[in-house]
Amino acid sequence: MSAITAALRAVHPPIAHAAGGRFTLTDGRTLMDLSAQTLNLPLGQSHPAVIAAVIEQAGAVQFASSRFGTTPFVQLSERLAALAPPGLDAVALKLANGSDAVETAIKIAVLHTRRRKIACLPGAWHGESFLTLGLASSHRGRLISPGSQVVTAAAPTIAALVHLVDSRRDLAAVIVDPALVSNGLPPADLGADLARLREACEQAGTLLIFDEIQTFGGWLGEDLFASEATGVHPDLICLGKALGAGYPLAAVLCRSDLSDLLQYNDAEFTYGGHPVSCAAALAGLDVLTGLRPGLGHRVAVFAGLLSAAFGPDLHEVRQVGLIATVTLTSTRLREVWARRVAAVCLQRGVFVRSTDQGSRLLLKPPLVLSLQDLEAAIGAAGQAGQEVRAGLARVRAAQAVHDPGTHLRGCVLRKPGRPNPQDGYVSALLDAFDEDLDVITRGPQAQEDLSRDLTSIGVPTAIMYAVPGQDAVDYDYIEGRSLQDILQDAGSSPALLNGLVMRHYELVVTAHDHGIVIGDRWPGNAMVTGPAALQLIDLELGYTGPAAQAALFEESFCVLQTLAAIPAHRRVRADLLIRLVHALICRHGPERAGEALERLAGFYRATSRPVHAGSAPAQIYSAILDRALTEVSALRAGVRPEAGTAADRLVEV
Numbered sequence: 001m002s003a004i005t006a007a008l009r010a011v012h013p014p015i016a017h018a019a020g021g022r023f024t025l026t027d028g029r030t031l032m033d034l035s036a037q038t039l040n041l042p043l044g045q046s047h048p049a050v051i052a053a054v055i056e057q058a059g060a061v062q063f064a065s066s067r068f069g070t071t072p073f074v075q076l077s078e079r080l081a082a083l084a085p086p087g088l089d090a091v092a093l094k095l096a097n098g099s100d101a102v103e104t105a106i107k108i109a110v111l112h113t114r115r116r117k118i119a120c121l122p123g124a125w126h127g128e129s130f131l132t133l134g135l136a137s138s139h140r141g142r143l144i145s146p147g148s149q150v151v152t153a154a155a156p157t158i159a160a161l162v163h164l165v166d167s168r169r170d171l172a173a174v175i176v177d178p179a180l181v182s183n184g185l186p187p188a189d190l191g192a193d194l195a196r197l198r199e200a201c202e203q204a205g206t207l208l209i210f211d212e213i214q215t216f217g218g219w220l221g222e223d224l225f226a227s228e229a230t231g232v233h234p235d236l237i238c239l240g241k242a243l244g245a246g247y248p249l250a251a252v253l254c255r256s257d258l259s260d261l262l263q264y265n266d267a268e269f270t271y272g273g274h275p276v277s278c279a280a281a282l283a284g285l286d287v288l289t290g291l292r293p294g295l296g297h298r299v300a301v302f303a304g305l306l307s308a309a310f311g312p313d314l315h316e317v318r319q320v321g322l323i324a325t326v327t328l329t330s331t332r333l334r335e336v337w338a339r340r341v342a343a344v345c346l347q348r349g350v351f352v353r354s355t356d357q358g359s360r361l362l363l364k365p366p367l368v369l370s371l372q373d374l375e376a377a378i379g380a381a382g383q384a385g386q387e388v389r390a391g392l393a394r395v396r397a398a399q400a401v402h403d404p405g406t407h408l409r410g411c412v413l414r415k416p417g418r419p420n421p422q423d424g425y426v427s428a429l430l431d432a433f434d435e436d437l438d439v440i441t442r443g444p445q446a447q448e449d450l451s452r453d454l455t456s457i458g459v460p461t462a463i464m465y466a467v468p469g470q471d472a473v474d475y476d477y478i479e480g481r482s483l484q485d486i487l488q489d490a491g492s493s494p495a496l497l498n499g500l501v502m503r504h505y506e507l508v509v510t511a512h513d514h515g516i517v518i519g520d521r522w523p524g525n526a527m528v529t530g531p532a533a534l535q536l537i538d539l540e541l542g543y544t545g546p547a548a549q550a551a552l553f554e555e556s557f558c559v560l561q562t563l564a565a566i567p568a569h570r571r572v573r574a575d576l577l578i579r580l581v582h583a584l585i586c587r588h589g590p591e592r593a594g595e596a597l598e599r600l601a602g603f604y605r606a607t608s609r610p611v612h613a614g615s616a617p618a619q620i621y622s623a624i625l626d627r628a629l630t631e632v633s634a635l636r637a638g639v640r641p642e643a644g645t646a647a648d649r650l651v652e653v
Contacts, residue, residue, distance in 0.1 A: 011530055012346075018045035021369035023351075031346070032377040034365045035353040039181075040241030042217045042288070044366035049283045050245045057279035064275060066094055066268050072278035079285060080239075080251060085227040088237060090259030094272035095250035098213040098240030099127030102175065104252045104267040105236045106131065109173035109207045111261040119151045119164055119174040119206075122456065123357060125182040126175060126211055135175065137457065156183045158193035165200040173236075174201055175209040178226035182214075184325045184356030185318035194232040201235075207258075210234040213250075217242025218288050218367050220321035221299040229321070245284030249277040291367055298322060298367070305375055306363075309382025314389065318360075322367065325360040326385070333392050334359040337385070344384035350377050357455060361385075426520060426541060432603040433553050433596070437545035440519075447539045450516070457514045459507045460535045462527070483523035483534065487565035494572040501562055501576050503534055505583065508558050512551040519543055521554055522561035552588050556596045559584065563624050577624065581631045594632040601625035 013025040021044045023037075024030045036042065043050065057072060064070045077091045084091075095101050106118055120126065122137040137152045151171065153160035161174060178194060180186045201208040215226055216239050223229040225237065235258065240250035248271065299321055306317050310326050318325045327334050338354045338361050345352050355362040361381070365374055430437045442450065454461040483500060486492050508521050519542035527535045543550045559580045566573040584593040604625065607618040 020044040020046070021366040021373060029349065031349050031351045032369075032373060032380075033351050034345075034363050034377050034381065035351055036364050036366050038241070039214060039353070039362070039364050040217075041246055042219060042242050042367045043245055043284055044368045045246070047245065047284070047287060047368070049287050050280050053279040053283035054247070054276055057276050061275050066264075066273070069273075070275040070278065072275050072282055073273045076278045076281050079282065080253060083224060083285075084237070084253045085225055085233045087233060087255055088253045090254050090256045092252040092254070092259075092262065092267055093249075093278075094268045095240075095252065096248045096269050096272045096274070096277075097127075097250050098211075098238065099129035099132045100267070100269050100272060101213065101238035101240050101250040101252050102126045102132050102135075102209075102211060103129055104262070105175070105209045105238050105254070106173060107266060108236060108252070108254060108258050108261050109209065112207065112258055113172040113205065115170055115172035115206075116149050117151050117168070117171045118149060119153065119161060119168075119171050121156045121161060121176060121180070121183060122152050123156045123183050124175075124177060124180075126177075156180070158186075158190055158197055162193065162196050162200045165197065165204050165206055169204055171204060171206040173207040173209050175211055175238075177211045177214055178230060178232075179215045179220070179320045179323065181320075181323060181362070182355060184327075184360045185320050185323065187318060191230045191232065194230050198232050198234070207236060208234040209236045209238065211238045213238055213240040215321075215323070217284075218291060218295060219323050219364065221295045222292050223321070224288075224292070242284075243281055244277045245280045245287075247277040247280040248274065249281055288367075295322070295367065298371075301371055302374070305378045309378045310385060315385070322364070324363040325355055326363065327356075327360040328389065337388055337392060340388045340391075341381065341384045344388060345381050348380050348384065350380045350384075352381060429557070429600075429603055430543065430553065433599045434545065434549045437543050437550055437553060440542045440544050442519075442540055442542055450518070450539050450542075453516060454511060454518070454536065457510060457516075459511050460529075460533070461539070462535050462537045480527045480529040480535075483526040483528055483562075484565050486528055487523055487562065488567065490567065494570070497566060497570075497572050498576065500528060500534065501566075502579075504562065505555070505558060505580060507534065507536060508555055509583075509587070512555070515547065517543055517547065517550045517554055519554065521558040523565050552584075552592060552596050555584060555587070556593075556600060559628075560600060560621060560624060564620050568620070574627075577628060578631060581628045582635070585632065585635060590632060590636050594629065594636070597625055597628050597632065601629065 013027045013029075015023050016026045017024045021033050022030055023033060023045060033041075033044070036044075061070050064073075073093060077093050080091050080093070081089045092104055095104060109118070110116055118135065120135045120137075124135065124137075126132045126135045134150050137150075151164065151168070153164045158176070161176060165171060165174060174197065176197070177183075178190065180190070198208055200206075210226055212226055216224065216237075218224070219242070220226065220229050227233050227237070235255055237253040238250070239253065243249050243251060250272070252267075299319075302322055302324065303319055306319065306324055306326070310317050314329055316327050316329050328337055335358045338359060341361060342352050342354060353362045353364075354360060363378070363381070365377065369377075427439045430439055451461045483504060486500060487497060504521075504523065504526055507526075508518065511518050518536065518539065520538070520540075521536075525536060525538045527537055529535050543553065563573055563577055563580070566576070581593070581597075584596075587593075588596070601622060604618045604621040
């Protein structure tokens with residue numbers, strides 16, 4: 001499995017066969033698909049018309065250079081231009097996925113306005129390329145992408161975007177999903193707000209981009225584009241997902257006066273506009289044309305099924321066309337409820353996904369799923385939701401005396417404000433590091449607020465519910481293993497250790513880049529919840545004092561504790577030490593990083609025993625810090641150790 005983890009992090013067995021709205025796994029289970037896989041198969045799997053077009057095209061022309069093009073490429077371009085809202089009659093089709101489309105639209109906006117800032121909503125999702133990850137405020141993409149060019153609205157609402165555009169004149173474009181799918185769908189009709197956004201963009205000389213990658217293809221009912229549904233016409237529209245009917249394809253539709261801004265090789269992706277994908281898209285549009293007259297009725301049936309399965313007294317159901325999201329009316333344990341309902345549904349043969357940072361179920365069943373199957377699947381999801389909700393209702397307040405596990409198996413509960421056994425150790429270490437730093441113990445509300453702040457910037461954190469009162473629950477059970485255990489496990493591969501350690505450090509750095517000091521970050525306070533997926537837990541201890549010093553301490557402490565957890569004989573520890581020390585120096589400079597490591601070394605040199613339960617002997621910390629300081633000295637002097645020296649020395653520790 002390790003050979004494919006860079007490309008695929010599957011959490012279920014592979015799909016062996018799929019047709020229509022069902023798919024079968026290699027373990028023999030057949031599932032009803034209420035998510036259209038990656039939310040992009042309105043016609044389901046293996047539609048006969050699409051397959052026939054693909055086979056025919058593969059036998060005619062398999063691939064063609066953009067110097068030539070192909071007949072289906074030209075035909076699809078003309079078809080999209082004819083279908084597009086009035087005025088958007090230019091088509092860029094040499095694109096392979098939604099990220100290509102969003103990047104291309106932004107390129108056009110920058111070239112047209114000669115501005116570089118892009119505005120978007122917090123919590124939105126527009127792709128996974130280098131640039132588009134920078135648009136994701138709740139994802140670590142801001143760390144690796146030029147996020148300084150991105151301006152995020154104050155709230156995930158169109159009204160907040162309007163206010164942002166009104167207040168600036170440096171925005172090249174505003175990009176928005178007009179159905180807010182990644183934000184859980186809008187609570188009310190967006191037509192009026194989008195019209196105000198359109199007007200604000202015109203006044204500011206800012207282009208309006210509709211990201212319809214999630215909505216194009218019949219998901220809105222009879223309306224093919226959001227422009228038809230809302231009456232608001234953007235300057236550019238991004239298409240992907242459903243456009244290729246299961247094959248890789250994307251497009252940008254724009255005003256004709258914007259089309260000549262792109263020159264050859266500005267947006268000419270090698271496999272974009274692939275003839276087989278274009279043939280599939282044309283066949284898919286033909287099928288969709290036949291389905292459109294009946295989609296209005298399907299929307300009404302869908303609404304009725306949702307209402308029956310998820311009663312409005314206990315659930316909040318949002319619906320846009322044939323897309324729906326569901327959560328509890330109470331904010332209590334929404335994330336826990338959504339995650340567990342999805343798990344129960346999977347056990348019962350129904351596949352659903354979540355959205356809005358895991359707080360809502362997302363239902364997007366293929367248009368070809370029979371109404372009988374649709375009723376059965378949504379009914380099963382509703383029954384799972386009732387059972388999970390009943391279980392969560394038995395969880396008692398966190399401040400009550402109870403036996404964890406008695407009320408809800410697997411749910412970790414604790415009384416908030418407990419004394420922390422490491423408190424004295426951390427205080428002593430802080431005193432040695434910087435006398436202006438002090439340890440603090442966060443109360444229930446502070447833990448709740450911090451966990452939500454971290455989640456909002458893309459740092460996965462177990463949401464704390466330790467708020468005094470009826471809804472007080474400390475934190476939910478997390479399936480997985482602690483990072484500490486995996487680092488100490490001799491069976492963990494070097495590649496896994498490398499990925500987990502760098503990801504853990506990255507989460508801490510991301511918090512600091514947003515002005516948040518978490519506190520007490522060692523690998524025992526991180527859970528590995530999936531294939532290399534991390535969640536931070538236990539936010540009780542924090543630090544007060546100068547923010548720069550607190551961040552430097554937390555990063556240094558995290559690096560040290562992480563390296564100490566890896567067995568000394570494993571060469572990956574030496575490799576990680578070098579890269580993590582370099583990361584500290586890049587962030588804080590050699591003088592400050594070196595001074596921080598020296599102060600930590602002084603503390604551990606004066607200690608002859610493990611400093612807290614489960615910790616390594618003090619001499620292990622000292623040896624790691626001595627090697628780190630040698631690396632700092634070498635970098636200061638512009639000298640690199642001889643090949644193999646760093647690894648060999650640390651392996652001997």
